[in-house]
Amino acid sequence: MNEPTVLSVVGARPQFVKAFPVSRLLRERAREVLVHTGQHYDFGMSDVFFEELDIPEPEYNLGVGSANHAVQTAAMLRELDAVVESEDPDLVLVYGDTNSTLAGALVAAKRDVPVGHVEAGLRSGNWSMPEEVNRVLTDRCSDLLFVPSERAVGTLAGEGITDGVTVTGDVMYDAVLRVRDRAVAEATVLDDLDLDRGEYVLATVHRQANTDDPERLAAIVEGLASSPRRIVVPLHPRTKNALERHDLLERTIAALTLTDPVGYVDFLGLLAGAERVATDSGGVQKEAFYLDTRCITLRDETEWVETVEAGWNELVGADSGEIRRALRRTDELPEKPPLYGGGHAAERVVDGVVSFLDSESIAHD
Numbered sequence: 228m229n230e231p232t233v234l235s236v237v238g239a240r241p242q243f244v245k246a247f248p249v250s251r252l253l254r255e256r257a258r259e260v261l262v263h264t265g266q267h268y269d270f271g272m273s274d275v276f277f278e279e280l281d282i283p284e285p286e287y288n289l290g291v292g293s294a295n296h297a298v299q300t301a302a303m304l305r306e307l308d309a310v311v312e313s314e315d316p317d318l319v320l321v322y323g324d325t326n327s328t329l330a331g332a333l334v335a336a337k338r339d340v341p342v343g344h345v346e347a348g349l350r351s352g353n354w355s356m357p358e359e360v361n362r363v364l365t366d367r368c369s370d371l372l373f374v375p376s377e378r379a380v381g382t383l384a385g386e387g388i389t390d391g392v393t394v395t396g397d398v399m400y401d402a403v404l405r406v407r408d409r410a411v412a413e414a415t416v417l418d419d420l421d422l423d424r425g426e427y428v429l430a431t432v433h434r435q436a437n438t439d440d441p442e443r444l445a446a447i448v449e450g451l452a453s454s455p456r457r458i459v460v461p462l463h464p465r466t467k468n469a470l471e472r473h474d475l476l477e478r479t480i481a482a483l484t485l486t487d488p489v490g491y492v493d494f495l496g497l498l499a500g501a502e503r504v505a506t507d508s509g510g511v512q513k514e515a516f517y518l519d520t521r522c523i524t525l526r527d528e529t530e531w532v533e534t535v536e537a538g539w540n541e542l543v544g545a546d547s548g549e550i551r552r553a554l555r556r557t558d559e560l561p562e563k564p565p566l567y568g569g570g571h572a573a574e575r576v577v578d579g580v581v582s583f584l585d586s587e588s589i590a591h592d
Contacts, residue, residue: 238327348379396568414496450550
């Protein structure tokens with residue numbers, strides 16, 4: 228019997244992290260074809276992750292680059308369709324909630340190829356977020372829905388989706404466990420930036436809702452600038468462009484410590500060493516939880532609701548006063564519950580994929 232082919236689609240730095248533990252195991256049991264859409268394309272946002280995590284070199288790099296959502300997704304659809312036609316995979320595996328996720332799922336569905344979605348069933352409840360649109364539509368296209376928590380099972384059931392749902396835990400926890408000790412031991416960025424552990428706040432801002440709205444972005448900058456501790460910001464290219472466009476870059480440079488995007492090892496080292504983190508990233512909210520770092524989320528809602536309910540994450544939106552208050556909180560964090568599995572999510576994803584492909588093979592014999 229021929230070895231089954233799984234086409235894995237990634238395109239943004241959180242997806243590289245999620246794919247890293249899965250690809251290692253998947254390649255032991257199937258033929259994986261890794262496709263990088265090129266959604267994130269410069270070294271600090273892409274290549275360095277493949278190098279540090281020893282992710283296999285993608286068989287395809289589509290080089291789509293940045294554009295508005297419609298143009299970028301359309302380009303991905305066109306390029307991915309040609310790859311799916313050429314490779315004729317038995318399953319397309321997608322991760323998370325980016326345009327790359329949705330494009331991979333749509334192309335597969337249109338060509339009647341089964342879809343597996345890692346990190347399915349998450350909802351922020353905010354339909355104006357492009358990521359929310361991508362999550363919902365991808366789940367509707369998927370045959371296999373790998374969810375990180377029981378809450379996600381209930382969410383999907385409420386939408387009428389019950390078949391093919393498997394609770395795996397979070398593959399990003401797998402990745403953090405694999406790299407955590409190495410990050411603390413090898414990360415040089417703290418020395419490079421003259422930082423002392425526990426004496427600075429890490430901040431990341433990249434969501435379109437924050438970067439494209441000058442009032443929200445200005446409020447976030449002012450809120451962060453009020454911190455009693457030094458604020459360190461690895462600056463996303465979108466955010467730098469927005470700061471320049473909204474005439475906020477000079478103020479930001481004066482108030483905060485800006486650095487170029489960093490690789491995964493250095494980023495986890497920064498996050499583990501931070502007194503707390505302020506972020507609008509879903510992935511960073513989880514990584515902070517795994518690394519015992521208090522989190523302030525610069526959004527009005529989150530798809531990772533359990534971290535808020537556990538008391539380890541606080542939603543402050545883009546309110547400078549709320550950001551200021553949250554940066555000064557000194558209350559003790561509660562005992563941390565064991566959310567999102569025990570670090571074996573990648574094994575469960577691969578088991579689910581292989582079991583599905585085996586059943587499909589038997590059904591077609």
